[in-house]
Amino acid sequence: MTGIKVEWGDVPWGAFQEQLMQEAATGGSTYDLMAWADAWGPGLVAFLEPLDKYIATDNYNLADFPQAYVDPGKNADGQQVGLPFRGHAFTLFYRKDVFDKLGLKPPTTWAEYEEAAKKIQEQTELDGTAQYYAVASGGNLFTWESLLWSNGGDIFDKDLKPIFNNEAGVEATQRYVDWLQTQKITADGAKAWNEGEAANELTAGRAAMWLGWSWYYSNFTDKALVAPEVLGNVGFAPPPAWEGKGKPATYGYIWETSIPQGSKNKEAAWEYLKWMTNAITEKTVVMDKSSSNVANVVAVHNSVLKDPEVNAIHDNLHANIAAVLADAKMQPTIADWLQVQSILEVAINEIANGADVKAKLDTAAADVEELLQRQGYYNK
Numbered sequence: 001m002t003g004i005k006v007e008w009g010d011v012p013w014g015a016f017q018e019q020l021m022q023e024a025a026t027g028g029s030t031y032d033l034m035a036w037a038d039a040w041g042p043g044l045v046a047f048l049e050p051l052d053k054y055i056a057t058d059n060y061n062l063a064d065f066p067q068a069y070v071d072p073g074k075n076a077d078g079q080q081v082g083l084p085f086r087g088h089a090f091t092l093f094y095r096k097d098v099f100d101k102l103g104l105k106p107p108t109t110w111a112e113y114e115e116a117a118k119k120i121q122e123q124t125e126l127d128g129t130a131q132y133y134a135v136a137s138g139g140n141l142f143t144w145e146s147l148l149w150s151n152g153g154d155i156f157d158k159d160l161k162p163i164f165n166n167e168a169g170v171e172a173t174q175r176y177v178d179w180l181q182t183q184k185i186t187a188d189g190a191k192a193w194n195e196g197e198a199a200n201e202l203t204a205g206r207a208a209m210w211l212g213w214s215w216y217y218s219n220f221t222d223k224a225l226v227a228p229e230v231l232g233n234v235g236f237a238p239p240p241a242w243e244g245k246g247k248p249a250t251y252g253y254i255w256e257t258s259i260p261q262g263s264k265n266k267e268a269a270w271e272y273l274k275w276m277t278n279a280i281t282e283k284t285v286v287m288d289k290s291s292s293n294v295a296n297v298v299a300v301h302n303s304v305l306k307d308p309e310v311n312a313i314h315d316n317l318h319a320n321i322a323a324v325l326a327d328a329k330m331q332p333t334i335a336d337w338l339q340v341q342s343i344l345e346v347a348i349n350e351i352a353n354g355a356d357v358k359a360k361l362d363t364a365a366a367d368v369e370e371l372l373q374r375q376g377y378y379n380k
Helices: 013-025 038-047 052-057 067-073 096-102 110-123 139-150 167-181 188-192 195-203 214-220 266-276 279-287 308-313 317-325 337-352 357-374
Strands: 034-037 083-095 209-213 234-237 252-258
Touching: 013 034, 013 038, 034 038, 038 067, 038 252, 038 337, 067 083, 067 252, 083 096, 083 214, 083 317, 096 110, 096 234, 110 167, 110 209, 139 167, 139 209, 139 337, 167 188, 167 337, 167 357, 188 337, 195 209, 195 214, 209 214, 214 234, 214 317, 234 317, 279 308, 308 317, 337 357
Parallel strands: none
Antiparallel strands: 034 252, 083 209, 083 234, 083 252
């Protein structure tokens, strides 16, 4: 329709973030669009083109996205510099056939989750759940954050002082590592597993539950990837909540797409961005089940997540995603979050390997506070 020709840059994952940061900070014009993970945003947003005027002129429907996906795309002045492109809801996946055989229902609380895992361990050859505690781009924080938030805890207070080592944080962390150390409802190998390695335990038929991102449903329904007994037997539900403390609390993971300020083709970039992030385009993609090569369940528009046709061909996965995202949180949007994340994920891994929970969290909190003090957060 426009005559625009688009060239995609296929950048290896290991160099992706560094290349984006370098391009943005130097005002480069190599790229007219950038996709970036939410945790990278604070280091990028100052170099991205505000999109508010484009949104207003073309009546772009920003309200069709969950708030947890919109907010990470704002800069310090509240301008929208990123549009949601690829996002995932934290999801509990479980073996439906195993649950049916044992008379279990999808757990709605962490206590029910633990009870189900124990029963599975006792009455089957499977591990109750597959957890992951390795240091791997913050992956071991996802379930920990769900426990922390659902127990009424948080990472920072309103003044950005670390509070994850308070009573709620210690209790949540202890519970998280107890699944490995004392309850033993996950294999000992979980100490070294990353997200994908733990997911493979469910895919291969060695574990009955796994907590992770919603996009994995494509893998769990792919006959080329899953064990025969797993195919057609993977169900899903929202993550559990802390008993007696309300709804589940999870992180809504989002990739935004933006126009860098250095782009020489901003109007054309907007036209492509507008089409690429359109709800009709998205629905077309998720409805295409012509082959496993194009199978994709990722959707970020409320209208697509709640669409009856989309849900009909994906077993109501998207309705579950919408329910999770309705109360999802985002990780702290501070420029030094990735350094904070590094401190936290190392602490969690060391605790999983036997370090004292309270002592290690206290050390991590002191390290985070020292980092933020050095970076001037408390002088602003």
